[in-house]
Amino acid sequence: MTSVLGETRVAATLPSPRDQEPMALVDLLDRLLGTGVVLSGDIVISLAGVDLVQVRLHALITTIRADMMEPR
Amino acid sequence: MxxxxxxxxxxxxxxxxxxxxxxxxxxxxxxxxxxxxxxxxxxxxxxxxxxxxxxxxxxxxxxxxxxxxxxxxxxxxxxxxxxxxxxxxxxxxxxxxxxxxxxxxxxxxxxxxxxxxxxAGRLEWSVKIIAANGAPGASGTRDPDNRPASGADYLRQRKAAVEQRSQRESESQQEAHRIHEVLSARAVATRVLQPQDPRLTGHHGTMVLNAAYLVEAAEGTAFAEEAASCAEAQPHLEVDVKGPWPPYSFAMLEQR
Structure with missing residues (x-):
């Protein structure tokens, strides 16, 4: 069995800015947790000591695993 | 409260x-x-x-x-x-x-x-490129019909499979890199992000590029069209273009 993708999927919808599909959670968290303005310091409560990527992966994978436990 | x-x-x-x-x-x-x-x-x-x-x-x-x-x-x-x-x-x-x-x-x-x-005046586009894994079991699961006769056999099979897979991946990497260069020429700035975990995205295959492009707002359509034509030229790659988004990947303060 080969599983070559037979078609090219291009999800580019030409904008009209707010007329697009919502951003997927994984893409959003990639950016909201991974990049964006990175803060540190005493004034900011911003998640001191919490590894955001770990948190994200843990939360998401736990959920996906739970889904996979469903009978196929 | x-x-x-x-x-x-x-x-x-x-x-x-x-x-x-x-x-x-x-x-x-x-x-x-x-x-x-x-x-x-x-x-x-x-x-x-x-x-x-x-x-x-x-x-x-x-x-x-x-x-x-x-x-x-x-x-x-x-x-x-x-x-x-x-x-x-x-x-x-x-x-x-x-x-x-x-x-x-x-x-x-x-x-x-x-x-x-x-x-200012620019938006972010996301392009992910996914290469299909050519064979079942590519991620390390074993094929029961082709059980190795010995430990040495197993290692040989494993090595051959790994080599074949890594060659396919490196070809896909190169094609993805060429697409990235074409698209970068239309962008003000680019960032290559970590490939995403298939468990999170649900994609099948290997994500060989997860990149963000900062593009002039007025040139978004041209950028998406360019990405689409790159995708057409490489039918065995899945090219996922999304946007425009706020410029998240390009708004990092230079501080630690």
């Missing part, structure tokens, strides 16, 4: 605060726009029982909570991005009061100005 904090969504400038009046804030709060010199800080008040350090530790592990917070945060950033340049904050950036927020804006003045200059 217990103690409260000020949740900062984004910093912008030169926009009409009234235009953000109807955008929902976190926890049913009200969005406010604070003026500090040339900057406008988009904030709302949050309850530290929900957004304090300890509470966040727990809440971030709850997918439902995380998703709601991320989507609300994102909707605010998008609304600001529609009006003017935006420096988005990371999720859960909370100050004890407006004074500490303003002090931080003073500290960031130079970096914030650079970020806002860089992203």
């Amino acid at each position: 217990g103690e409260s904090g000020r949740y900062l969504y984004a910093v912008t400038r030169d926009v009409d605060p009234q235009a953000l009046r109807d955008v929902p804030a976190l926890s049913g709060g009200t969005l406010e726009v604070l003026e500090h010199d040339e900057f406008l800080a988009v904030v709302s008040t949050v309850d530290l029982d929900e957004y304090g350090e300890e509470a966040l530790r727990v809440n971030l592990e709850k997918l439902e909570w995380l998703e709601k917070a991320a989507q609300t945060h994102h909707a605010v950033i998008e609304a600001v991005s529609d009006l003017g340049p935006v420096a988005p904050m990371r999720l859960a950036t909370i100050f004890l009061d407006d004074d500490s927020l303003n002090r931080r804006l003073d500290e960031w003045r130079h970096a914030l100005t650079q970020v806002l200059d860089r992203v």
